[in-house]
Amino acid sequence: MRLTRAAEYAIRCVIYLSRQGQSVLTSRQEIAEQADIPAHFLAKIAQDLAKAGLIEIRQGARGGFLLSKNPADVTLLEVVETMIGEISLNDCVARPSGCKISPCCSVHRVWLDARDQLRDSLRRVSFDQLIADASCFPSYPKALLETEGLETPLSARNDLQ
Amino acid sequence: MRLTRAAEYAIRCVIYLSRQGQSVLTSRQEIAEQADIPAHFLAKIAQDLAKAGLIEIRQGARGGFLLSKNPADVTLLEVVETMIGEISLNDCVARPSGCKISPCCSVHRVWLDARDQLRDSLRRVSFDQLIADASCFPSYPKALLETEGLETPLSARNDLQ
DNA sequence: AATATATGAGACCTTATTGATCCTATTTAC
DNA sequence: GTAAATAGGATCAATAAGGTCTCATATATT
Numbered sequence: 389m390r391l392t393r394a395a396e397y398a399i400r401c402v403i404y405l406s407r408q409g410q411s412v413l414t415s416r417q418e419i420a421e422q423a424d425i426p427a428h429f430l431a432k433i434a435q436d437l438a439k440a441g442l443i444e445i446r447q448g449a450r451g452g453f454l455l456s457k458n459p460a461d462v463t464l465l466e467v468v469e470t471m472i473g474e475i476s477l478n479d480c481v482a483r484p485s486g487c488k489i490s491p492c493c494s495v496h497r498v499w500l501d502a503r504d505q506l507r508d509s510l511r512r513v514s515f516d517q518l519i520a521d522a523s524c525f526p527s528y529p530k531a532l533l534e535t536e537g538l539e540t541p542l543s544a545r546n547d548l549q
Numbered sequence: 550m551r552l553t554r555a556a557e558y559a560i561r562c563v564i565y566l567s568r569q570g571q572s573v574l575t576s577r578q579e580i581a582e583q584a585d586i587p588a589h590f591l592a593k594i595a596q597d598l599a600k601a602g603l604i605e606i607r608q609g610a611r612g613g614f615l616l617s618k619n620p621a622d623v624t625l626l627e628v629v630e631t632m633i634g635e636i637s638l639n640d641c642v643a644r645p646s647g648c649k650i651s652p653c654c655s656v657h658r659v660w661l662d663a664r665d666q667l668r669d670s671l672r673r674v675s676f677d678q679l680i681a682d683a684s685c686f687p688s689y690p691k692a693l694l695e696t697e698g699l700e701t702p703l704s705a706r707n708d709l710q
Numbered sequence: 711a712a713t714a715t716a717t718g719a720g721a722c723c724t725t726a727t728t729g730a731t732c733c734t735a736t737t738t739a740c
Numbered sequence: 741g742t743a744a745a746t747a748g749g750a751t752c753a754a755t756a757a758g759g760t761c762t763c764a765t766a767t768a769t770t
Contacts, residue, residue, distance in 0.1 A: 389552060389553075389633060389636055389638065390637065390640060391550060391638060391639040391660075393640075396640065396641070399656060403656070464656075472550060475550055477550065477551060477667075478551055478552040479552070479554075482551070494678065494679045494680075494681070495560060495564070498625060498670070498679075499552075501670065502670045505666055505667070505670060506638075506667055509659070509662065509663045518659075520655070521654055
């Protein structure tokens with residue numbers, strides 16, 4: 389019952405672009421490096437974000453991505469659901485007509501309420517709020533941090549299983 | 550971001566046993582047939598439920614399962630987390646130490662709150678509440694319904710994909 | 711005690727999803 | 741025109757989910 393990697397990457401990408409500011413063109417490579425996203429994977433993710441109207445993609449030399457909205461007008465829910473489709477904690481909720489038991493049994497209702505609650509929580513969060521917290525990305529480019537020998541949150545990267 | 554089939558089956562199983570009443574022994578076969586759960590799969594699910602102390606398993610001839618608690622004392626959260634482990638909507642929340650970005654960035658906090666909210670919702674629902682609603686299972690055994698030619702919610706079973 | 715009945719425990723298989731990569735085409739700055 | 745950059749789709753590997761099977765074990769019944 390977890391968010392997919394693609395959705396997590398999408399959030400990071402939009403955070404990065406929000407930091408850059410609306411309509412500031414940023415290359416895919418820069419985003420991939422700074423937000424620690426596989427570059428090719430980011431290409432695919434960006435296509436979904438573009439289709440949803442969240443970002444704009446500029447092709448060609450000196451191309452890249454840019455945020456097409458004001459960060460204050462982009463919610464966490466929009467980004468998440470762009471990547472994974474409408475949230476629906478269980479199958480029953482996703483297709484009530486296909487529910488083996490009943491389209492409106494007591495369990496169904498619990499999941500429906502929980503889903504609505506979760507979606508509301510995510511809808512209440514916009515990207516201007518998210519970038520207000522400085523801890524999500526290093527303020528300096530990664531390379532710079534390393535030459536300065538500073539401790540960066542990204543250094544925990546190799547601790548994974 | 551969906552509940553697994555195993556967890557859905559577990560919920561149905563516990564609902565069925567709750568209907569039977571605490572400490573009423575019911576054969577695996579009966580539960581499997583009535584709640585529409587693959588019998589062998591139910592065996593595996595029951596082992597998890599038993600390890601968690603939710604049900605008791607009786608081996609041997611005339612064996613089966615029985616609910617070891619009062620339905621009022623079993624929450625939906627318990628059953629769900631027995632099957633899928635502690636809920637944690639995203640990786641970041643599951644292992645903050647392994648988070649690439651930071652153990653307490655703004656996104657992390659949103660997911661943490663959403664998770665707590667979801668767990669609270671599921672914790673508030675007990676199985677005596679769930680069985681109060683008659684629509685979750687047919688009141689009659691499936692076979693009986695068919696011979697009587699009545700419409701049963703289970704008849705929608707073949708409408709899937 | 712023997713037998714039939716029922717579940718235990720885990721190995722195993724199949725399929726779907728996820729995560730990621732690669733390659734050719736297309737677009738654009740210079 | 742050339743180089744730089746993304747588009748779009750094919751492909752592949754890893755993981756998880758869903759389900760099945762088999763042999764072992766336990767118990768009621770006779």
